[in-house]
Amino acid sequence: MPPKPSLTPLPGSCATCGVRPHDLFRAVPAEQIDKVAATRAAVRLARAGQPIHDTVFSLFAGWAFTWRATPEGRRQILDFHLPGDLVEHDEAGEETVTALTDASFCVLSRERLCAFMGRDACLAMSxxxxxxxxxxxLRERLTSLGRRDALGRLAHLLLELQGRLAKRGTASGDGGPLPLRQAHLADALGLSVEHVNRALAQLRRNRVALLRKGRLEILDRAALGALADWPDAPAPALLATRGRARPG
Amino acid sequence: MPPKPSLTPLPGSCATCGVRPHDLFRAVPAEQIDKVAATRAAVRLARAGQPIHDTVFSLFAGWAFTWRATPEGRRQILDFHLPGDLVEHDEAGEETVTALTDASFCVLSRERLCAFMGRDACLAMSxxxxxxxxxxxLRERLTSLGRRDALGRLAHLLLELQGRLAKRGTASGDGGPLPLRQAHLADALGLSVEHVNRALAQLRRNRVALLRKGRLEILDRAALGALADWPDAPAPALLATRGRARPG
DNA sequence: CGGAATGTTGAGGTTACTCAAAATAAGTGG
DNA sequence: CCACTTATTTTGAGTAACCTCAACATTCCG
Structure with a gap:
């Protein structure tokens, strides 16, 4: 039996590429597509969980994420990458890119890309x-980790990802595919897996949002938004249980 | 008596500007300096603590920072800006820029700057x-807030700022000017002022670093680096007191 | 069917927070 | 330079959020 066939069809030519309207090359006029194709060094596929060593690539299908390891073996997830995203990293640096799902992507030549951008200011601006x-x-996330509690961080991240998916037409207003494990959420939000679990349980219990089987379902967008915005002020008790009741 | 004279001399022409070697226009050749000057809409001065409403400017002297307010009246500091930094923000957005010290800066015209970059790909790349x-x-900071404890976050930020100053020749290896209040540190690190104070006290007590009167003095760079890198692993007990001893 | 990965739940501990107050330092007008 | 006010730093005591450890349940997958 041949290896399990990829669930993600490989990209065809750049001219017909489905993600190009959302990617780095969106501004390149039709007659210069061949130049785009020339920056492409290879088309590759990574299985879920595998590291990606290519230092510049454009994600075609599937998800990936960039993270940083701590000496204690923990990790901080720095960003999630969706189809159409340009991903870059130094091979030498402390950051690692890993496929979150099976993913296919176009490896780009840094030299050729830089040369192209050096000539085409529009591309550079893009x-x-x-x-x-x-x-x-990242600034949003920093605000989350700095000043929001667990529930707020979670709500915010769910909305962020949902928004990014929606922009690509992959998600509707009330949900979309979300192939993250709770461990990914924890490592992105600076929380423990157990605490993320409890926060998710709370969202579920209160019929705000539901995450299961790789799909997010938003049941009460207003409530989720209120949580994400900030713990207290803007949310007039949309959720009954925000921790135990204050003594005062 | 005229208003208290600025402590920061105003920038002269772009050609002789002291920060240009470190700023956005570093790559612009000498014969095109007039184009740089053309993007400049005004030279302005802000007093410490005052908001800056200009949406694009190049900091000439003094410090500034970008932050986001929470409905509860707290704030998250997203970044500090040093002389030579290009600062941008949407007037409409949730982010605010405030002068940290008295500061002078060149306001740029977004239109003219964009036009310049549209023609000059080198500038766009810069x-x-x-x-x-x-x-x-921001990724470093996110890692700090997500996975480092208070002492680690503090050590990391101090080293980051010291490094940025050193790159500009403003700080030496063992210290430099650092006009931050503890409240700024707290709001940048996602901690309370009191906790930052305790962490600073610990650095002082252990002769690792000293922050007072607007100056940072690094007494033991190795120890500070070890703390910043990560709480436990790489630091072989350089500090005696990292919280109370573990029971086991 | 069995093993591994993931998700769930509980108990107890630690970090960092809040509230409150005192001690310093920094300004300001006289 | 001093009396006064205000901002900042420092210290302490009690609390809440989140973590760790440890089971156990469930799903995933070969």
Whole structure:
């Protein structure tokens, strides 16, 4: 028997590539598609859980994530990558990229890409735009880890991912595919797996959101948004149980 | 009597600007300096603690920081800005920029800057490089807030800032100017002021680092690095007191 | 069917928070 | 330079959120 066939069809030519409208090359006019194709060094496939060593690639199908290990064997997930995302990392650096699901991607030549960007300022700006979005996302996350409690962090991340999926047409308003294990959530949110589990249970119990079998179902978007925004102020008791009641 | 004179001399022409070697325009050749000057809409000065409403500017002297407010009146500091940094933000967005010290800066015209970058791919790449550094810094911070304890977060931030200063020649290996209040540290690290104070006290007590009167003095760089890297593993008991001793 | 990975639940401990107050330092007007 | 006010730092006591450890249940997959 041949190896299990990929669940994700391989990308065809750049001209017909389904994710191109959302990726780095979205601004490149049709007649220059061949230049895009020229930056492509290879098309590759990674199984779920496998590290990806290529230092520049454009994700075509599947999810990936970038993380950093701690000496104690823990990890901090720095970002999740969805189809269409450009992913970059130094081979030398402390950061690692791992496939979250089976994933296929186009490996790009850093040299050729840089050369292309050096000539085409629009492409360079499109690249900058992507970096700027990354930064905005990281700033949101930083705010989460710094000033939101477990429930707020979780709600915020769920909404972030749902929003990114929706932008690609992969998710509707009330849910979408979300192939994360609770361990991934924990490592992205700076929490323990057990605590994430309890927070998810709370969302489930209160019919706010449901995560199971790789799908997220948002049952009460307003409540989820209120939690994500911030623990207390904007949410007028949409959830009964936010920890035990305050003494005062 | 005229208003208290600024402590920071105003920038002269772009050609002789002291921070240009470290800023966005570092790659612009000498004969095109006039184009740089053309993107400059104004030179302005902000007093310590004042908000800066300009949406694109290049910091010339002094410090600033970008932060986000929570409905409860708390804040998360997202980044600190040093001389030479390009600072951007949406006026509409949730983020605010505030001068940390008295600061002078060149306000840039977003239109003219974009036009310049649209023509000059090198400038666009230089801009992208800055964004990439921002992202790397934010990733480090995210790791701090997610997986490091208070002492680790503090050590890491102090080293980060010291490193950035050193790159500009403003700090030496064993210290430099650091005009932050403990409240800024707390809001950047996701801690309470009191806890930051205790952590600083511990660094002081153990002769690792000293922060007072707007200056940081690093007494034991190795120990500080060990703390920053991660709580336990790489640090062979350089500090006696890391919380109370473990029972086991 | 059996093993491994993942999810769930409980008990007890630790870090960091909150509240409160005192001690310093930094400004300000006289 | 001093009296006064205000901001910042420091210390303490009690508490809450989250963690760790340890089982156990469940799902996944060969």
């Amino acid at each position: 690249y900058a735009e992507g970096l700027s979005e990354d930064r905005a996302r | 801009y992208a490089e800055g964004l990439s550094e921002d992202r790397a810094r």
